[in-house]
Amino acid sequence: MTAAAVGLSHSPLIGKVDPAPDTVQRVDQAVARARAFVRGFGPELVVLFAPDHYNGFFYKEMPPFCLATAAHAIGDFGSGEGPLSVDGRSARSLAEGVLDRGVDLTISARMTVDHGFAQPLDVLFGGIDRVPVVPVFINGVATPLGPVRRIRALGAAIGAAAADLDKRVLFVASGGLSHDPPVPVLDGAPPRVADALIDGAAPTAEQRARSEQRVVQAGRDYAAGTSTRLPINPAWDNHLLDLIEVGDLATVDSWTVDWMAAEGGGSAHEVRTWIAAFAALAATGPYTLESRFYEPVPAWIAGFAVATAQGR
Numbered sequence: 001m002t003a004a005a006v007g008l009s010h011s012p013l014i015g016k017v018d019p020a021p022d023t024v025q026r027v028d029q030a031v032a033r034a035r036a037f038v039r040g041f042g043p044e045l046v047v048l049f050a051p052d053h054y055n056g057f058f059y060k061e062m063p064p065f066c067l068a069t070a071a072h073a074i075g076d077f078g079s080g081e082g083p084l085s086v087d088g089r090s091a092r093s094l095a096e097g098v099l100d101r102g103v104d105l106t107i108s109a110r111m112t113v114d115h116g117f118a119q120p121l122d123v124l125f126g127g128i129d130r131v132p133v134v135p136v137f138i139n140g141v142a143t144p145l146g147p148v149r150r151i152r153a154l155g156a157a158i159g160a161a162a163a164d165l166d167k168r169v170l171f172v173a174s175g176g177l178s179h180d181p182p183v184p185v186l187d188g189a190p191p192r193v194a195d196a197l198i199d200g201a202a203p204t205a206e207q208r209a210r211s212e213q214r215v216v217q218a219g220r221d222y223a224a225g226t227s228t229r230l231p232i233n234p235a236w237d238n239h240l241l242d243l244i245e246v247g248d249l250a251t252v253d254s255w256t257v258d259w260m261a262a263e264g265g266g267s268a269h270e271v272r273t274w275i276a277a278f279a280a281l282a283a284t285g286p287y288t289l290e291s292r293f294y295e296p297v298p299a300w301i302a303g304f305a306v307a308t309a310q311g312r
């Protein structure tokens, strides 16, 4: 088995609230490099770790993480819509391998996913149905969140299980790094919002447009420097990238949930996808970071990072 990994921040604001052209150009270059890396690697299977933003997972039942044997994307913010090409056989085999290794995995035979999954598939592969994929949802917003060491354990179990597949496997992380977008919070939410977060009744087109517009406005406020939300934290973001670069993921085991949110914002826990993906790669053997890009992009409400790593 050969393995590689790509970490890629996502933002639904890309193309909607854009930063200066030179920033877009630098990001485009980093993404083009990641795309070339993926083409060169030629994955037979992609294990995609991504969060959800109350489009597929709700408080009625909110697992800390969940692996899909089938999935479809809703197409929020103009991202890809429709079924993902889930490799059901590999998905079941990974699920068994993870459970055998003592990590209590939830599975979904009909996962609903949003831009968190669709954007990296669109960006890296040109569509959501172009490559055999096993989607793995990692909760990064719905508190209470469990200790991050459990996410590293999940990643390590998935990596070890993937090593039994005899395939070229690419682990992809979607999300982070530090960012604090206006994602709703259940604690103290008015009854109408609480019901939506718990039951997940499909919003009307009008409601969806309103909530997407709220995020767009938040991006404009960040870009203008008038946002009252937590700023992007480049020092924290680069600290995580340093740990990933030197393969010292065990350090995150001592990070507390509250400290991560205080440093990186309400959605900083999307970095759990990075921790899972690189722990998965590390479980297959040592790796080398081939590329690393980082830039804070307030207009996208994202500490925006792109990294590629090759198993040795």
Ligand SMILES: O=C(O)/C=C/c1cccc(O)c1O
Binding pocket: 010, 011, 012, 013, 053, 175, 176, 179, 181, 182, 183, 215, 267, 270, 300, 301, 302
């Ligand atoms: O409100 C949402 O659905 C998501 C917003 C958002 C904004 C910026 C970066 C992200 O990772 C997001 O998920």
Ligand SMILES: [Fe+2]
Binding pocket: 010, 051, 053, 116, 175, 176, 267, 270
């Ligand atoms: Fe997100």
